[in-house]
Amino acid sequence: MVRRVAVRLGPYVLVLWAALTISFALPRIAPGEPLDYLLGYDAGVLSAEERSAVLAQYGLDRPVPEQYVAYLAGIVRGELGTSVRTGRPVREMVAGRLGWTLALAIPTLVLALLIGVPLGALAAWRRRRRTGVALTATALLLTSVPAFWLGLIGIAVFAAGLGWFPVIAALPLTTSGPVVVLELARRLALPVLTLTVGIAGWMLLTSRAAVEATLGEPYLQLARANGIPERDILRRHALRNALLPVTTNAGLTLGALVGGVVVIETVFSVPGIGSLMYASVLARDYPTLQGAFLVTVAAVIGANLLADLAYPRLDPRVRRSGR
């Protein structure tokens, strides 16, 4: 049993270590250093001792191998260091931003799955009819529209124009108690819907391709021969067997949403992980970048692990081959 778990988790641990090492190395390889942000052009008048004194506040005066060891040891202890840009503990900053990101990512993924998967199955089922062609064409169009552009149009029409939603998500809350949830939902509705449009399109295309691949399978012909209604064949047999690629896609999408929606966060002023990462890149804020990367990597790996664990439940063939 232990061996099985180790075999299953081993590659994930290896990937995590590699990703953490890359996230440590990349910012340091990039041109520039934190002093450029902290002191700007005044950094040029500092003596070597003065430079060390400034960097020592963040442990960045030590040799790089020593910083690397301290970084890995810090992760084990749950310490991510201090942000160069803000002076605050990185753990605290990342935790503050993660809530916003998850508030965007999870509803987006759920909505995209609820909309995209059934419509994709329908598109495959009726692939030679108008419905299938129209659904596929619409999905292709929606996935081609840049999210930031869609977001700006959404702001123009639904926020600035009709006044249904606010333009800025991150203003101080004006309500308290349980109503806060409704207030936040109103603020995040437009960015979530904007993201959902494109991702639902992807889900539709994935689901369509997966269902289409099952259509010629003998078990579907057998089901028809047994007189099972078409709707049940689609739902219980075709779609069920198409869930593996959809699950993989959902896992990858969740990982990407955690760190990769900086444009939407920018357009709607949502203070998530993506915008934190962007600001940290510009400031060469190594500790914060490392912390933000860690969360993103953990999200991607975690989502894939979940997908991996879900496969045997979704497909008995995987379960049997795993034994």
Added chain:
Amino acid sequence: MASTQLIARGPGKATRRHASLVATLLLVAACGSSTPSDAPASGGTASEGAAGSPTATDPAATRGPVTAASLTIAIPDDPGSALNIYTANQQFDPLIDLVYDKLMGPSPYVDEPQPLLAESVTQVDPSTWDVTVRKGVSWQDGRPFTADDVKFTYEYFRDGIPNRYTHHTNDAPDIASIEATGDRTLRFHCSYPCPELGSVTFADLPILPRHVWESVTEPAKFTGLPIGTGPYRLTEHAGGQYLRFDANDAYFLGKPTVDQLVVTITKDQDATFAALSSGEIGIAARNVPPELIAGLAARPGIRVVSTTPLTSVMLRLNYERPPFTEPRFREALSLAIDRQALVDTILLGQGRPGTQGYPHPDSPWTNPDLSTPFDPGRAAALLDALGYTDTDGDGIRENATGGPISLDLQVTASEPARIRAAELLVGQLNAVGIGLGVRTADAGTIRSLFGSRDFDMYIDQGFAHELADPDQFIESNRSGLAWRAGLAYPEWDRLVAAWEQTTDVEARRAATFDLEALFNRQPTIIPLWYPNESWAFRPDAYDGWSETRGYGIVNKWSFLPADARAGRIARTFD
């Protein structure tokens, strides 16, 4: 011996087309906003004197309240910290200035700053100043402000962990000692004459409370909310989201005119102006791009005003790398650039060509006779005299070893106006036989070039501290920005030696002018243009705006009563 006493009494085309299209769409959509244009917007809650229906064409008709219960301000960037002056960079100075005061005010960028936390400052001899601090001032936590806080601040900056003020206490000027000479009086001694201490240094450094900072050994990690003597106290900082300021009703220059300021971080330009149109914010604290000015000004309920910023978009040259090591080449480069064409094409006329040199022509410390004209004929003659001629007929000159005079220009990828400028510069320099290649990079990489020195030229923007603070001009020629200390430059060194010996402020100004004249004859920084600056706000939310040179209109003086502004600020818009 001179004695001075001051006594207390203020893109690429496609990108731009796209931006304009989206912005126009946003503005058009906003015209159908559910927020009535003649009702106070939620971006501000007026408490008195709301105007009638405003129109865009008659500013008088848009006059709104000059006091308000709250006002929402959108800023484009996140200060990161709770305005810790060790980590918040200079673009956040207007916000820092809400919380902290200086001995003199409003800033070092005006001709004659007036005493603020000081009651009086007096130059005793060329290297000595006496300061009497104001009586009856309290910190925002109720503790009394004293002369000891001033002494502590200057020594903390000078001797502690370095920050951006350090070299203004230990180099230009070099404050050797500060002694308490009474309960409210201090004596500053400099190691060499410091006649500008009263009008520049004292107007530059914010004063910190000793009781808060004396135990802080790692100031960059200080995360507490700041305590100052200023008109606003920062009461909440939600990282990446907003800052909330509450008025300090006991402020020594009078009760602030707006009770609460909410400063929200809104990075996207189009979304910001949409929020202004819908009334979510009362002012966008960012420059209105030229292509949006007319559309915003025509929008009912929005007013656009122009100010004179102390900024410049400039070429920074690597004077340590040939051919820039040759002063006449740098001069030729400056002469080859048609700055008027840049302003006409890129800024649609909304700016001034950089023909009045470096630092900024509107600074009281800039030589008014500086001139950096467009003269391609003279540029070509200088290049000929240097022996750079086109030997292979390809239109690009070669040096003595036959290598082409081909330069590399780096530009920030997120700045379309600068990219367009780089494109135009290719043609202008080619016209005098200089080859130019353009590369783009992220803002962090461009910022790092100063330290790595891995560049020929890059386009950058300079701000008030670099362009209007005369001590910073000296520092920039030591830090590597404009020249590096230790790099031979006898003519400069001779003028600096003379500058150091000047004993009164006018003599120091004249010595600074001499240095600037030399600098612009063989520049290592070439201004391309001095931008105009426009601000869009909703007069129905708040209409008490005033300009402080170098700080725009979102500054503390806009939130102070009229008698506090008198004599200290450049212009009011109310």
